[in-house]
Amino acid sequence: MGFEGIGASVKRKEDPRFLSGRGHYTDDINRPGQLYAFVKRSDRPHARITSIDTAAAKSAPGVVAVFTGADMQADNVGGLPCGWQIHSKDGSPMAEPAHPVLAVDKVRYVGDPVAVVIAENRQQAKDAAEALAIDYQDLPAIATVLDAVKPGAATVHDDVPGNQCYDWHIGSKEPVDAAFAGAAKTVKLELVNNRLIPNAMEPRAAIGDFDPSTGDYTLYTTSQNPHVIRLLMGAFVLHIPENQLRVVAPDVGGGFGSKIFHYNEEAIVTWAAGKVKRPVKWTAERNESFMSDAHGRDHVSTAEMALDAQGNFLALRVKTLCNMGAYLSTFAPSVPTYLYATLLAGVYKTPAIYAEVKAVFTNTVPVDAYRGAGRPEATFLLERLVDVIAHDIGIDRVELRRRNFIPVDAFPYQTPVALQYDSGNYFATLDAAQKAADVAGFEARRTAAKAKGKLRGLGYSTYVEACGIAPSAVVGSLGARAGLYEVANIRVHPTGSVTVFTGTHSHGQGHETTLAQLVVEQLGVPLSQVEVVHGDTAKIPFGMGTYGSRSLAVGGSAMVKAMDKIVNKGKKIAAHLMEASVEDIEFKDGKFTVAGTDRSKALAEISLAAYVPHNYPIEELEPGLEETAFYDPKNFTFPGGCHVCEVEIDADTGVAQVVNFTAVDDIGRVINPMIVEGQVQGGVAQGIGQALYERAVYDANGQLVSGSLMDYTMPRADNVPNIHVGTETTLCTHNPLGAKGVGEVGAIGSPPAVINAVVDALRDYGVRHIDMPASPQKIWSIIQAGRPRAAAE
Amino acid sequence: MYDFAYQKPGSLADAVKLLKGDPEAKALAGGMTFIPVLKQRLNKPSAVIDLAKLGLSGITASGNTITIGAMTNHVTIATNADIKAKIPGLSEMASWIGDTQVRHRGTMGGSLANNDPSACYPAAVLACDATIKTDRRSIKADDFFQGMFTTALEPDELITSIEFPVPEKSAYEKFRNPASRYAIVGVFVAKGPAGVRVAITGAGQGGVFRHKEMESALASNFSADAIANIKTPADGLNGDIHASAEYRAHLIGVMAKRAVAKAAGR
Numbered sequence A: 001m002g003f004e005g006i007g008a009s010v011k012r013k014e015d016p017r018f019l020s021g022r023g024h025y026t027d028d029i030n031r032p033g034q035l036y037a038f039v040k041r042s043d044r045p046h047a048r049i050t051s052i053d054t055a056a057a058k059s060a061p062g063v064v065a066v067f068t069g070a071d072m073q074a075d076n077v078g079g080l081p082c083g084w085q086i087h088s089k090d091g092s093p094m095a096e097p098a099h100p101v102l103a104v105d106k107v108r109y110v111g112d113p114v115a116v117v118i119a120e121n122r123q124q125a126k127d128a129a130e131a132l133a134i135d136y137q138d139l140p141a142i143a144t145v146l147d148a149v150k151p152g153a154a155t156v157h158d159d160v161p162g163n164q165c166y167d168w169h170i171g172s173k174e175p176v177d178a179a180f181a182g183a184a185k186t187v188k189l190e191l192v193n194n195r196l197i198p199n200a201m202e203p204r205a206a207i208g209d210f211d212p213s214t215g216d217y218t219l220y221t222t223s224q225n226p227h228v229i230r231l232l233m234g235a236f237v238l239h240i241p242e243n244q245l246r247v248v249a250p251d252v253g254g255g256f257g258s259k260i261f262h263y264n265e266e267a268i269v270t271w272a273a274g275k276v277k278r279p280v281k282w283t284a285e286r287n288e289s290f291m292s293d294a295h296g297r298d299h300v301s302t303a304e305m306a307l308d309a310q311g312n313f314l315a316l317r318v319k320t321l322c323n324m325g326a327y328l329s330t331f332a333p334s335v336p337t338y339l340y341a342t343l344l345a346g347v348y349k350t351p352a353i354y355a356e357v358k359a360v361f362t363n364t365v366p367v368d369a370y371r372g373a374g375r376p377e378a379t380f381l382l383e384r385l386v387d388v389i390a391h392d393i394g395i396d397r398v399e400l401r402r403r404n405f406i407p408v409d410a411f412p413y414q415t416p417v418a419l420q421y422d423s424g425n426y427f428a429t430l431d432a433a434q435k436a437a438d439v440a441g442f443e444a445r446r447t448a449a450k451a452k453g454k455l456r457g458l459g460y461s462t463y464v465e466a467c468g469i470a471p472s473a474v475v476g477s478l479g480a481r482a483g484l485y486e487v488a489n490i491r492v493h494p495t496g497s498v499t500v501f502t503g504t505h506s507h508g509q510g511h512e513t514t515l516a517q518l519v520v521e522q523l524g525v526p527l528s529q530v531e532v533v534h535g536d537t538a539k540i541p542f543g544m545g546t547y548g549s550r551s552l553a554v555g556g557s558a559m560v561k562a563m564d565k566i567v568n569k570g571k572k573i574a575a576h577l578m579e580a581s582v583e584d585i586e587f588k589d590g591k592f593t594v595a596g597t598d599r600s601k602a603l604a605e606i607s608l609a610a611y612v613p614h615n616y617p618i619e620e621l622e623p624g625l626e627e628t629a630f631y632d633p634k635n636f637t638f639p640g641g642c643h644v645c646e647v648e649i650d651a652d653t654g655v656a657q658v659v660n661f662t663a664v665d666d667i668g669r670v671i672n673p674m675i676v677e678g679q680v681q682g683g684v685a686q687g688i689g690q691a692l693y694e695r696a697v698y699d700a701n702g703q704l705v706s707g708s709l710m711d712y713t714m715p716r717a718d719n720v721p722n723i724h725v726g727t728e729t730t731l732c733t734h735n736p737l738g739a740k741g742v743g744e745v746g747a748i749g750s751p752p753a754v755i756n757a758v759v760d761a762l763r764d765y766g767v768r769h770i771d772m773p774a775s776p777q778k779i780w781s782i783i784q785a786g787r788p789r790a791a792a793e
Numbered sequence B: 001m002y003d004f005a006y007q008k009p010g011s012l013a014d015a016v017k018l019l020k021g022d023p024e025a026k027a028l029a030g031g032m033t034f035i036p037v038l039k040q041r042l043n044k045p046s047a048v049i050d051l052a053k054l055g056l057s058g059i060t061a062s063g064n065t066i067t068i069g070a071m072t073n074h075v076t077i078a079t080n081a082d083i084k085a086k087i088p089g090l091s092e093m094a095s096w097i098g099d100t101q102v103r104h105r106g107t108m109g110g111s112l113a114n115n116d117p118s119a120c121y122p123a124a125v126l127a128c129d130a131t132i133k134t135d136r137r138s139i140k141a142d143d144f145f146q147g148m149f150t151t152a153l154e155p156d157e158l159i160t161s162i163e164f165p166v167p168e169k170s171a172y173e174k175f176r177n178p179a180s181r182y183a184i185v186g187v188f189v190a191k192g193p194a195g196v197r198v199a200i201t202g203a204g205q206g207g208v209f210r211h212k213e214m215e216s217a218l219a220s221n222f223s224a225d226a227i228a229n230i231k232t233p234a235d236g237l238n239g240d241i242h243a244s245a246e247y248r249a250h251l252i253g254v255m256a257k258r259a260v261a262k263a264a265g266r
């Protein structure tokens, strides 16, 4: 056994299972007597349901039941709840229209569930669904945020005039207006953050199981947070108390945020299982994923910076219009507000910031958190704006950044938009990235590319994000309807092996390894003797799951606290066994030693004594060696860094290819460098996807045009270069690990680096900004329009 | 998919008989197009007639002709030594279709019968002036392709092989749809017994077509320069979320020049 503790690149414990096809995913689970559900979805973007005739479907072969929204309503099933309430500028609460599990009266997006058919097998359920006679009366549909706010626009919800969910703001308007009035220069940029479709490898699936003898329900589901699903579905939708509802999220094949939310189908299969008294399984087909998994991003913004004569940022003004889709998904309202606008200071010491965010409903799939959630939108806006400022006022873009960076000695740094950054060193990550990316050699590479007919550009992004979500009281004051602490239970078994029960959930991140390494480090137990259990409300304590890069910073910190308790109790047992005083017992490398002597007891001896308490201080100490700790973070964590991207553009076709990518991030303490590298690379691949390829397209009537992988471009291996990953560390100052989080940095930092590189490559063609994705046709049009100018120069 | 009967006849005659006897029956080759269509319930055949056991796969080279069995898969075409040496444009085309799995299943016969407007092989067949052999006749490429997803085949007619006259020079250039990786614009250039022929796939509203203006320019001067100033009109070209008709028109020029330069250098 080599070194396996904090800092070791040990191989992932879960990989033999995944790589040999032995993962156990929701769809791999089959319950005795299981039935299959097919969800009939609206093919209309917006329509009144005039009638649903289920008779033919009900009598089709193999059909056990057909349910509609009316059936659920009659059974007192609640709507899907929203977990975050935003208040508008004027103090009024956001519009929170009803979100029925199965549509009632109206359908509001293509994909909106209308009915469910439950049959002996999938084919029969699908066959019968074709026999459903649903009459619609089409209504005018709204597909984009710009259309939603037009005067006289059709309304998605009758009770939401103007389609406005909220009109929110943050920061102070007056100082910003004053700074603009007195500024030497102002720069303005309008930009779009493209709508994305998550596309986790594993489509969503859910199995509802009901035991008529006890009245207990079990839901197996592709979720990032089983306890949250149990709470939301049990308390608000189906009215089942916790003791009668178990939620299991087994192996989950990627989430990227899209599996945080409580979805219609989870409630459908659980409720239906109770009705038909047999297990009911639903598995999405890929085309259903496109029209039912929450989408991401979808902002239209205006950003303006006021500057002094030296290029110092004086004030930032931002106006954003964002899309909620047709209904509020679980955390949707928080994403473009507290996860977005609070990040608008970025890495800069801009003294005054004012942001207004208007959220609107449209006849599209609900939009919610997607890897980075709000922070990629803020980073894209800022890092594009900074490059445009450099362009407009003629300052070098790196010099402009350095001039405005928050100084190293200014931490903790209070931004004008609520957050207080605990630590960071943006100069260090920039320097290291420039070196690793060989920026000095770029001009030579550009010249060489030109000789091959290629336009080569280099782009930067210097960013910070806020994760490690989150201090409960703080988010509560901002509208969260949940606590965001984390919990761990550490069970040392009689022979000294350890099981960790964590409230976080691993769906590809490698927690079974990273979290186990914390145990290796703190308790000195070999990795092979540490097991990490997650994803089952019947096993794990009430934790909040995994999103917002919180599992290590928050969940890991809870583990540290629980292990502190284990060590403290172990010391008492050791003191008893070795007839020493507790104060003299030291714990190190898995051994309790009487200070200054060679007398010691291994952890396994202590745990055995704890479970076989023959010689044991039974009067003062309970037997057993198991501890639970809840950890509520004191602040967000603030990973940041610098990404440098190089692209080459084929001037004849407009195709841009990322040829070099360097990410130097400050993620605080690194537990497993190999896993960190993988997390950053995956995130950057997604960022490259957003920047160059991905785009959810609705036509003007609300039909999803990019509804399959034939038209929605996911990045593939040949679109992604070898990504160089480096770290420059400042520790988080407020959690015991010093960890900041790494899950989202790649997707947050990278998109503007790519677009800045594209714009740089096209610098001779008179382009100031290009929206994502920078598709070949878009780039070609710019080259066409700019050719005369380029030739003249 | 809907229920259907499944048949795997052992002879061409039996297969044709099954198709003739049941107008709702459909042939299955590699299934790379057909099976997704079935899964999406876009087609409801009464029977699926699997062509796997008809002995229709294999490649033979004799004299100035290469004959490819209809059931020959893409990977076989891509790696065949005769094709590599004699029709390198076809070899590279096959190697760029789909992914490894698709190339091991998909067949030339299936692709031609389907005549997807963004499929690749139609361009090779048309540019090389190949002949499509069926269970009952021979059809020249110029007569075979009749618009999007439409061919000269009778409903119960099966392609058995494709005969390629070996061209002196050939090359294929493909501008991929970034999502599906099918052709947004594919240009196959062949200089062969029938002269220079340039076939464009992916771009036309009516499917694959010949670019006559380029062909005549190249007839006298087989070089990229000869077509450098030819502007392809956007009328009649496809437009979608990835590429407008104008952009496709431009790409035809770029891809054609690259294909000619590559072919000329071979």
Ligand SMILES: Cc1cc2nc3c(=O)[nH]c(=O)nc-3n(C[C@H](O)[C@H](O)[C@H](O)COP(=O)(O)OP(=O)(O)OC[C@H]3O[C@@H](n4cnc5c(N)ncnc54)[C@H](O)[C@@H]3O)c2cc1C
Residues within 6 Å of the ligand: B026, B027, B028, B029, B030, B031, B032, B033, B034, B035, B051, B070, B071, B096, B097, B098, B099, B102, B105, B106, B107, B108, B109, B110, B111, B113, B114, B116, B118, B119, B120, B121, B153, B157, B158, B159, B160, B180, B181, B182, B183
């Ligand atoms: C992911 C993916 C990517 C792809 N990329 C490309 C690409 O880049 N370029 C490209 O050109 N293609 C591409 N294809 C399509 C691929 O080449 C298919 O193999 C081809 O279109 C159909 O061939 P098949 O053998 O699978 O035919 P099938 O799917 O079995 O059949 C297709 C149709 O042809 C009929 N048919 C089949 N054989 C015969 C015959 N001998 N006589 C008469 N009718 C017949 C069938 O009845 C059916 O209607 C791709 C496919 C996939 C799945």
